[in-house]
Amino acid sequence: MRLQRPPAPVEQRRRGGPGLSLLFPGVLLFLLLLSACGSTSSGGGGGSSSSAPGVSADTITIGGVLDTTGPIQVICAPILQGDQLYFSQVNAAGGINGRKIKFIQVSDNGDSTRTRDAVRQLVEQDHVFAIFQVCGSGNANVAESYTVPRGIPFIDPIGGGSKYTDQNGKALPWVWMTQPNYGDEGHVIGYYAATTLKAHSVGLLYEDDVLGLQQKTTLAEALQKYGSKLVASVGYNATQTDFSAALQTLKAAAPDLIVLNGLPSPTARFVATAAAQGYRPRLGYLANYPMADNSWAKVLGAAGEGIYVSGYTSMDTPVAQQYLQATHSDPVFSAYKFYGYINAKIMVDALRKAGSNPTRASLRDALDHDFVNYDTGFGPTLTWTPERHGGVSDFMFFQIKQGQLTPVSSFIKASAVWP
Template identity: 75%
Template sequence: MDLFARLRIGKRYAALLIAAAALLTLAACGSNGASNTSAANVPGVSNDTITIGAVLDTTGPLKVICAPILAGDQLYFNKINSAGGINGRKVKLVQVSDDGDSTKTKGAVRQLFEQDNAFALFQVCGSGNANVAETYTNPKGIPMVDPIGGGSKFKDAQGKALPWVWMTQPNYGDEGHVIGYYLTNKQHAKTVGLLYEDDVLGLQQKTTLDEELQKSGAQLVASVGYNAAQTDFTAAVQTLKSKHPDIIVLNGLPGPTAKFIATAASQGYHPSQGYLANYPMADNSWAKVLGSAGEGTYVSGYTSTTSPVGQEYLKATASDPVFSAYKFYGYINSKIFSDALSKAGKNLTRDSLRNALDHDFNNYDTGFGPSLTWTPDQHGGVSDFMFLQIKNSQLTPVSDFIKASQVWP
């Protein structure tokens, strides 16, 4: 055998030894080695941290809702982190405010993923804001869980689930059907007026409320749309008053709806059966703003503190001066998201999270009342509602949960 042939054999033998050593090293590392490799290649995931982003308005008009939600988020994630985190990793929540302005939302989302290197988007406050965020995250395969707003988009134009968006809360269409059912079958209202935010927030609910009322032999006698920044509701009160509705449904956000009730009270007007507000108003802070003018007002809601999670929350917030449904919302949705991260496994990737969300939440017990089901074809939120009434400036439950699927069609 010549010298060159011997050299070639020697090199091949050395290469085989190197490859064998590498395989033995990987085998020795076991699952920890695989986890480290995964973490090194996944945005926002390190060996000891999961960075998630949130767009919550803490500086603008949605602050009254978003700031306590953020406090609830932080309360739950602090609890998780103090217990060792999720599959050995602590959760780092990076929050950016878009001032409640949807024209600033995309810039806030870009910051989270292009500067802060977030793994997933957890919560964007406001239906329109969430819909802007989705145009950035969905095409990039970035998970977006819990867009805050019942008008948030989770389906495409053909009704197919957006692959990277998962709702937790109900949509306003389902709520419209249940409100209509409650008004006609429990309150026995025959004529209904509606004040609605004239955008994605209110238009869907206007349609479904009207459908349900007609089905039950009642009538939507008048509806008035308003702009979210509107402050003068004098004309709106006069228009609805002129149609003599038994009750007026209030759709939208706490500020404008409170101003409407205050304006009606200043004119000495109160519908015979009062008002029923949709779920963004299901917080005692709204009842406090209304004062005596809001006494007896009904509100739609979908969370219960009588559950184990609710009792756990009440114990953790015993020092809070008043119960905040918004803060409780943040707490329970952080629990849902943490469960999803846990189910996604130690080798966490965006695909493994998507797989967990699509397959491990079948009739999932949220712990606060309604159940939640996600599948590859269904990314909607819960669809159970209960009703509360303001009594002595506090929201008090006055009904059991009602499932949207049981009242429509």
């Protein structure tokens, strides 16, 4: 217990103790012991404000890796704006228990081979208290391989292919998802396509990595369960520019509906290729939630009209109204920016619940025990327990009408369609 007390100032100890030659090794040993104790306490128990990295008397520093320079900036850059908007509101209102939030963002250029260095920089140079958001499923998975063994809280890996369980299905101890995963989404999309849209046969264009592979399996499962069938699936890679062969392969299977999985730019190219070749499935397309933003509808142009899009955020909540008021001067509504805003709110709530002198352990306690049926502010509720670190699993559907995403369904729980 004595070792957990803050050390006496070095200057004082020099004045009152033995000579320098004797003192130096002792002080060194003392500091080493203290440092070892500090690192233990940050992972395992409460402590004063100075015992947790990134927490000072007036600031809590957190860090995130969001691509603002590379291929997924279309999603990550507006998310960052939403984060900053909410944090600035909280700071303007006095912060969290008197501490302002300092959010350090670095860009990995959307390249997961750079993510580890970006996270290391945040942890080892900027000494952040926790990681809040790494954008991109593959990027988030790389970040987890760094944060989990070191006991660094990681809240909101962005991307439904992000891992939050180990290979045995056990919750990773330091990772908390807010987003739904693509597996659950595949089940709900399959259910909606078969029962509401009455698609008897479905084709799938999927990104051939963590974004698409899980969804390919769950979509096929749900379609089969609800009397429909996945008749063709074609993978693509994120940098692919020519979709003619993919189109012909899917077209040959004559699906009623094509599900588009992946990212905004390649899926838009596929739709453009199909439009240029005069093809559109009988029921059109249904895109998964990375495309749930008006910017995607705009990129598609006229070819996007009538396309269904899966999503999980509703604007019929007080937080959404607060967001709309704060962004009334924005030229268009950005679902990505709103995502940043509401997740920053979740992060702030977690920091508040972590106590007046938060440590990484107290933050973990709060995340594991104080988020039961938590009102996310975007519709679905969220429950985290020590055994469950997954995100929300409720989805709703939109349709592009006059270039705008318009809700066409209420929320559908993944557990209701695939118990």
